[in-house]
Amino acid sequence: MKNAVVTGGGSGIGLAVAERLRSQGYHVATIDLRPSDEPSAEAADVADRSQVDAAMTKIRETLGPITILVNAAGVDGFKRFAKLDFAEWQKVIDVNLNGVFHCTQAVLPDMVDAGWGRIVNISSSSAHSGQPYMTHYVAAKSAVNGLTKALALELGPQGITVNAVPPGFIDTPMLRNAEGLKRLGGTVDDHIERTPVRRVGRPEDIAAACSFLISEEAGYITGQILGVNGGRNT
Numbered sequence: 626m627k628n629a630v631v632t633g634g635g636s637g638i639g640l641a642v643a644e645r646l647r648s649q650g651y652h653v654a655t656i657d658l659r660p661s662d663e664p665s666a667e668a669a670d671v672a673d674r675s676q677v678d679a680a681m682t683k684i685r686e687t688l689g690p691i692t693i694l695v696n697a698a699g700v701d702g703f704k705r706f707a708k709l710d711f712a713e714w715q716k717v718i719d720v721n722l723n724g725v726f727h728c729t730q731a732v733l734p735d736m737v738d739a740g741w742g743r744i745v746n747i748s749s750s751s752a753h754s755g756q757p758y759m760t761h762y763v764a765a766k767s768a769v770n771g772l773t774k775a776l777a778l779e780l781g782p783q784g785i786t787v788n789a790v791p792p793g794f795i796d797t798p799m800l801r802n803a804e805g806l807k808r809l810g811g812t813v814d815d816h817i818e819r820t821p822v823r824r825v826g827r828p829e830d831i832a833a834a835c836s837f838l839i840s841e842e843a844g845y846i847t848g849q850i851l852g853v854n855g856g857r858n859t
Contacts, residue, residue: 628688629839630681632656632671632728633698637797638747641828642695642835649836651693654684656728658698671698671724672716674731681731690735695835696725696769697747703758714761721765725772733780742785743839746773747831748850750793753858766791770850777848786847788838793854795826821856 629646633639634655646653654665656677661668665687667680684691700720702713725746736742749766756763773789780787794816813825834853837843852858 627692628652628654628684628690629693629695630654630656630684630691630728630732631695631697632724633696633747634666635659635661637697638792638795638828638831639695639697641832642697645829645832645836646693646695646839652688654688654691656680656698670720671696671728672719674727677724677727677731681728685735690739691732692736692739692741693743693839694728694732695745695747695839696728698724698728699747701759701762705758706760709761717761718765721762722768722772725769729776733785736780736785737783740784742780742783743843744776744780744785744787745835745838746770746787746789747835748773748789748791750791750852750854750858752791753852773850774848781847786838786844788843788847789850790831790834790838791850791852791854791858792831793826793852793857794820795828795831797828819857820854824855826853826855 629651631639631643631653634643635657643653643655656667656669658670667683669676669680671677700717702717729744746769748769751763752767752770770789773787777787817823817825830853834851
């Protein structure tokens, strides 16, 4: 039985991934900023290494070694670049990029010891297309894609695969934020009209991609950026 940790597992994409993996028989723990009464749910800020290490220690005490990691914790932001102060920039970088660094380093020894591991990083389709008013977010998610490719080369000889899933327009609480929809250029219906498959994405669509990349069948797939976006970025 393989043990998985999903960051950002309290809502949205992270929650869908955690539920999908549990339904497949994995032992799943989550790390989220918000406390939860769910089993194996740890409250921690992924941007704080001491909190990450403490959460991983508690998870190991309950589940054992961690050989699957899905980095789904994230925070967005909308502001004109000229008005963006460094503290706002740093917060988005800290969660979306440095959080991946902290969580990956924290579980890596377990994967190396096992000679097997799966890491899936949730990036963003904005890393391909860009997005105005989100320079800090796009920069962080673009860096996650680069980190994914570099780590895949480094860790492949140790039996560890590293891939990224950049979601497109996915219906999550973060997306439904009124400011977010305005800044992203229209209503949900407007975005559906611009999507070739003519529907909004669901967190379950991302969970399905993560499930495959974690599976044994995906053992020859690493360093890949698997877009799940309804055809808007190809």
